[in-house]
Amino acid sequence: MQRNKTTPQFPTIEDEIFRALVAVGCVPGDGKQLCFQRCARTDKGVSAVGQVVSLKLWPMENLVERINERLPTPIRVFDIQRVSGSFGARRRCDWRCYSYTFPTCVLSPSGSDPLTFRLSPDRHRSLSLLLAP
CATH class of the missing domain: 3.30.70.580 (Pseudouridine synthase I, catalytic domain, N-terminal subdomain)
Known part of the structure; x- marks a missing residue:
């Protein structure tokens, strides 16, 4: 603000x-x-x-x-x-508590369609472990 x-x-x-x-x-x-x-x-x-x-x-x-x-x-x-x-x-x-939000399509492989990209459960778990406080 x-x-x-x-x-x-x-x-x-x-x-x-x-x-x-x-x-x-x-x-x-x-x-x-x-x-x-x-x-x-x-x-x-x-x-x-x-x-x-x-x-x-x-x-x-x-x-x-x-x-x-x-x-x-x-x-x-x-x-x-x-x-x-x-x-x-x-x-x-x-x-202070911060939350960072971004579209999952930024995690998609180069050349993939950002509208249809979905993060796999395994990739989601590994990112959650990496980014968790």
Whole structure:
């Protein structure tokens, strides 16, 4: 999750969340003094499936529902919890779990049809052993 201030033609999840927060009226529109932090580390082109963030919000009734009404369907806020002023998602994160997904056709032999390729059970087992934590 990140904001791409220099490339607005490529909106990010964080951009969408910020727009929804401003639309609801629970943060200032300029985004200053939010103390926004995210726990996941993401490199360019890498996304987290879930995320914990910390930021300063003005309290409101039904805030989760109000934010979700203004977010695109694939993006959801699950909960909001009040924390101490010293809490920061990035520094308080004590573990991360990563999942890497890719199409099995990248494992196919050169020249095979990627639409019909299927990974054999033996190859699946050997890859699972190799890639398992």
